Amino acid sequence: MTSAIVASELRKAYKDKVVLDGIDFEVRAGTVFSLLGPNGAGKTTTVNVLTTLMRADGGTVRVAGHDIATEAKAVRAAIGVTGQFAAVDELLTGQENLQLMADLNRAVTGNGERIVAELLERFELTAAAGKPASTYSGGMRRKLDLAMTLVGKPQIIFLDEPTTGLDPRSRRTMWSIVQDLVADGVTVFLTTQYLEEADQLADRIAVLDRGRLVAQGTADELKRQIPGTHVRLRFTTAAELDEAARAFPEATRDDEALALRVPGDGGTKSLRALLDRLDEHSLNAEECSVHTPDLDDVFLALTGHTTEADQK
C-alpha cells in the first residue's frame, strides 16, 4: 500500500510559541488517520500546514506524493478540506454553494450541474437546496460543507473536528458519511477531541499533546496503554477505606476522596464478583460507579500529567 501523507520532523511556531515541535507520521492511502488531542494541542495548525494554508518552519511533508512547500498546486489539486467551522456562504442557497465550488474547481469540466445534483441527493439536502444556507441547522451546514469539499472528487480529505458542536444524531450521520468515503477509496485525515470518534473511524490514531505526538497506533493498541475500565467505590470513613484496600489489593486508592479504583471490564459478571467480595468483608460503599476510559484518561496515561490518586 502506498502512503497518502508522510510528515517528518514537522515544526511550526507562532513568534516564540512553539505549536508543533517536530512531529512524524505516515498515513496510508485509503485509510482513516485521526489526530486526537485537546483544544490548543496543535491539531488545526497541523491541518493548515498539511493543506498548504500555512508554511511549516521545519521538516518535510509529502501529500499525495507532492512536497507541500515546493508543489503546493499539485497538493491542492489532490486534496479537499473541511475546516473546523462550516465554511459555507450563508447568503447563497445550498445548491448555489455547491455550484460555486463546481465553477471554481479546476477538476470539474462541463458536468458541474450533474455533480451538484448528485451531492445534494447523497447528503439528503435536495429538499433544502433552494434555501439560503443561513437557514440550515448545524448538522445540515456540516453536511453541505463536506459536500462542497467533495465537488472535485479529491483523493485525500482533511476534516478538522467535523463533529464538534453537533448533536449525537448528526454526529452519527457524519460518521457514516466518513465510512462511505473510505469505502470509496478516499484517504481521510481527521482531527478530533473525542476518543470515541477516533475509535469508531480511525485505522490509526496519533495523540497530540502540546505540539508533540505522545502516542501512535491502532485504537486497540492505544487503549492497552491507558487505564482500562474501572469501578470507583466511595466510602464514608478512612477506616472503611483501609479495610477495602486490604480486600482489593489490585485497586488504587484516593485518600482525599475516600475512594478506591478497582480495575474491571464493567460487565455485570465482574461487577457481581466485586459486590460479592464487598459483602464477604462486610463492607458498604456509599457510592459505586463504572468508568470507561475517555480522552482525559488517555492524556493522564500518555502525558504523565497524573492526578494525586494515580501517583499512589
Next chain:
Amino acid sequence: MKSHSLVMLRRNFKHLTRNPTSVFNAVLMPIIIMLMFVYMFGDAFDVGVDYIDYATPGLILLAVCYGLGGTATAVNSDMTKGIINRFKVMDVSRGAVLTGHVVASVLTNVIAIAALVGVAYLLGFSPAASLTDWLGVAGVVVLLAVAAGWFTVALGLSAKSPETAGMAAVPLVMLPFFSSAIVPAEKMGPGLRQFAEYQPFTPIIETMRGLLNGAPDTTDAVVAAAWCVAIALVGYLWARSTFTKRA
C-alpha cells in the same frame, strides 16, 4: 471551468441583492446626511454659494465612505468563516477573490452616488458642469472608489472579527467631516484647518467641486489622483500580503 473572476463577481453581486440592508445603509445614510445639512444647518453656513452646490461634492465623497463599512464586514466574514481558506485550498486566484469584493464595493458606491445626485437635483442643485466635466467627476468617483475599496478590503482581511472590521471602517466615515466636505477648511480652527487642508479627501473634493462649477483646478486634480493611486497601491499590497499570510 469558467473564469474565476467572473464567478467571484457573480457571487458578490448575489450578496448585494440578498443583503439589501448593507446597500440601503450605503444609499440612505448619505441622503439623510444631505437632508440634514442642507435643511437644518445649510443656512447657518456662509460659503458664498448655494449650500447645496457647495456640499454635493463633499457628500459624494461621504457616500463612498459610507459604503465601506459593508465591504469591510463582508470581506472579514469571508476570512473569519473560513470561506477564503476554502478558496485558497482550491487554488482560486487571490486576484479573483479580492477583485470581486472591490468591484462590488465600487458598484455599491456608484448606486449610492447616483441616488444622492438625484436627490441633490430635487433640492435645487444646479452645477455649471459640461458633459466633459461630468465625465471627470465620474472618473474621480471611480478612482476614489477603487482606492478606498482596496484599502477597505485590506482592513477587512486584517480585522479579528466582522464587528471590529466594521469599526475599523469608521475613521474613513468620519474623515470627510474633517475635510472641506461640509464647510470650507479656512473656516475651521487652527490645527484642524491644517489637517483639513492637507488630508487626502480635501483635494479630491476640491477637484469634484471645480469640475461641477465648470472650472476644474489642475493642481487639485493632480494631488487628488496621486492620493488615490497611493491609497489604492497601499491597500492592494496590504490586502495581497494579508491574504497570503493569514490562514
